[in-house]
Amino acid sequence: MHLIYHIVSSEDWSKQANLTIYEADSLHTEGFIHFSEKEQVSGTISRYYQNVPDLLLLHIDVEKLTHDLTYEMATNKEFFPHLYGSLNKDAVVHIEKL
Numbered sequence: 001m002h003l004i005y006h007i008v009s010s011e012d013w014s015k016q017a018n019l020t021i022y023e024a025d026s027l028h029t030e031g032f033i034h035f036s037e038k039e040q041v042s043g044t045i046s047r048y049y050q051n052v053p054d055l056l057l058l059h060i061d062v063e064k065l066t067h068d069l070t071y072e073m074a075t076n077k078e079f080f081p082h083l084y085g086s087l088n089k090d091a092v093v094h095i096e097k098l
Contacts, residue, residue, distance in 0.1 A: 002061070003059050003062070003093070004069075007048075008056050010054040020090070022092075033082065058096075068084045
C-alpha cells in the first residue's frame with residue numbers, strides 16, 4: 001500500500017464530516033489538493049502550519065483514489081503529489097492528530 005498525506009485543520013475536516021468526499025480550499029483556488037509523501041510532511045508543517053492548532057494528518061491509500069494524482073515540482077524544487085479532484089474519503093485509511 002502506497003500512502004500519501006494531507007494536513008487539514010480539525011475544523012475544516014469536521015465541516016465536511018457528513019460528506020463522502022473532501023474538498024480542500026486549494027481545489028477551488030488552484031485546481032488541486034496538496035499532498036505530501038511521508039518524508040515531506042514535517043517540512044510542509046514547518047513551512048505552512050507553524051502555530052496552527054488542532055491539525056489532522058490524513059493517511060491516504062493512493063490505490064483507492066478516484067481522481068488523477070500527479071507529482072509536480074513545487075517552489076522548493078521537490079515533487080509533491082497533487083490530486084486533481086475531490087478526495088474520496090474511503091481512500092483515507094487513518095486520521096492522526098498532530
